[in-house]
Amino acid sequence: MAEQHRKRLNDAFTGSLPLPATLEPHLKEALDQVLRNPGSLIRPEIVTEISLGYGLLETDATDLAIGLEYFHTASLLFDDLPSMDDAVERRGVPCVHLEFGDAGAILAALALINRAYALTWRAVSNSVPERRSKALAYLERHLGVDGLLNGQSMDLHYGTLPHDRQTTEQIAMGKTVSLIRLTLVLPAILGGASNAELHLLERIALYWGLSYQIVDDLKDVLQSSAEAGKTVSRDLSLNRPNVALVIGVGGAVERLHRLIDLGDGMLRRLILVRPGVSFLENLRTELGAEAIQLTQSVCGDAGGGTA
Incomplete structure (x- = not known):
C-alpha cells in the first residue's frame, strides 16, 4: 500500500x-x-x-x-x-x-x-434504493445468524461436531469468509456490478477467505506469538477448529495452494470484464508470498507431513 x-x-x-x-x-x-x-x-x-x-x-x-x-x-x-x-x-x-x-x-x-x-x-x-436494499440485506446476512455469529457459535462448540475438513471449512465460511465477502462484494453491489461480476467476486471471497483461514491455522501451529503478532497454540489447547490439526500440516499446505489456484482462475475472469479491479492481483501476490513462506517452513520441518 x-x-x-x-x-x-x-x-x-x-x-x-x-x-x-x-x-x-x-x-x-x-x-x-x-x-x-x-x-x-x-x-x-x-x-x-x-x-x-x-x-x-x-x-x-x-x-x-x-x-x-x-x-x-x-x-x-x-x-x-x-x-x-x-x-x-x-x-x-x-x-x-x-x-x-x-x-x-x-x-x-x-x-x-x-x-x-x-x-x-x-x-x-x-446509492439508489434497489442497490441500497440489496447492500443492507447482504450486510445483515453476513454479520448475523447466517454468517459471522453462526460461525463463531460453531467454533465455540466444535467439541460436539465432526473433526474433519468439511466442518472446519464450514466454520471458516461463517467466521472468515463472511467478512471477506463484505470486503469484496458489498462495495460492488453499491457500485452496480453485474450479476456475473458479483458471482466472480463471491467465488474469489470464498477461495481467499478459506486460504486466509488456513494461513491463520498454520501460523497457530508453526509460529511463535511474536512471529504471528497474536496468541498462538490456542486451537489445540482449546479444541478449536484448525485444518492443519485435522488433515496435517502438509495436507493444509496442499489445500492452501489449491484454493489459491482456484481464486486465481476467478480473478483472471473478473479482470477481463472489469479491468479496474486488477489491483487485486497485488493482494493475491501477498497471499501467495505467505503461502510460500509457510510451505518453506513445512519443508524444513521433518514432522510436517500429512497426518
Missing part, C-alpha cells in the same frame, strides 16, 4: 469514532488503545479501491471501508475474550480485556459496532 494512502486510511480509522470529553475514562482508554492499533488495513484498502473502481464517491468509499473495518475489529475484541479464545495478544499488544477487563472490551466492541453502522449507512444511503 502506498504510504500516503495508508496514512489516509490510518487517520480515518483513528478519527472516525469521535470520543467526547465526557466519556468515562476507562472506556476512553480502551477505545484509544484499539484505535491506535489498526493492523494492516488491507481490508479497508480493498473496500476503498473496489468502491472507487465502481464509481462510488471517495467519501462514501472511506466511510464504507472504515465501517466494515470497525465491524471486523469489534469481532476480534469479542473473539479474544476469556469466554471465547482466551487470547493474550492481538496486533502485537496485550488484548483489550487484559487491561480493561471483559466489560471494558465488550463496551469498546459495542462502541465500534454502533459507529460502524452509522458509517456504513452514511455510505449506503447515497
Whole structure:
C-alpha cells in the first residue's frame, strides 16, 4: 500500500469514532488503545479501491471501508475474550480485556459496532434504493445468524461436531469468509456490478477467505506469538477448529495452494470484464508470498507431513 494512502486510511480509522470529553475514562482508554492499533488495513484498502473502481464517491468509499473495518475489529475484541479464545495478544499488544477487563472490551466492541453502522449507512444511503436494499440485506446476512455469529457459535462448540475438513471449512465460511465477502462484494453491489461480476467476486471471497483461514491455522501451529503478532497454540489447547490439526500440516499446505489456484482462475475472469479491479492481483501476490513462506517452513520441518 502506498504510504500516503495508508496514512489516509490510518487517520480515518483513528478519527472516525469521535470520543467526547465526557466519556468515562476507562472506556476512553480502551477505545484509544484499539484505535491506535489498526493492523494492516488491507481490508479497508480493498473496500476503498473496489468502491472507487465502481464509481462510488471517495467519501462514501472511506466511510464504507472504515465501517466494515470497525465491524471486523469489534469481532476480534469479542473473539479474544476469556469466554471465547482466551487470547493474550492481538496486533502485537496485550488484548483489550487484559487491561480493561471483559466489560471494558465488550463496551469498546459495542462502541465500534454502533459507529460502524452509522458509517456504513452514511455510505449506503447515497446509492439508489434497489442497490441500497440489496447492500443492507447482504450486510445483515453476513454479520448475523447466517454468517459471522453462526460461525463463531460453531467454533465455540466444535467439541460436539465432526473433526474433519468439511466442518472446519464450514466454520471458516461463517467466521472468515463472511467478512471477506463484505470486503469484496458489498462495495460492488453499491457500485452496480453485474450479476456475473458479483458471482466472480463471491467465488474469489470464498477461495481467499478459506486460504486466509488456513494461513491463520498454520501460523497457530508453526509460529511463535511474536512471529504471528497474536496468541498462538490456542486451537489445540482449546479444541478449536484448525485444518492443519485435522488433515496435517502438509495436507493444509496442499489445500492452501489449491484454493489459491482456484481464486486465481476467478480473478483472471473478473479482470477481463472489469479491468479496474486488477489491483487485486497485488493482494493475491501477498497471499501467495505467505503461502510460500509457510510451505518453506513445512519443508524444513521433518514432522510436517500429512497426518
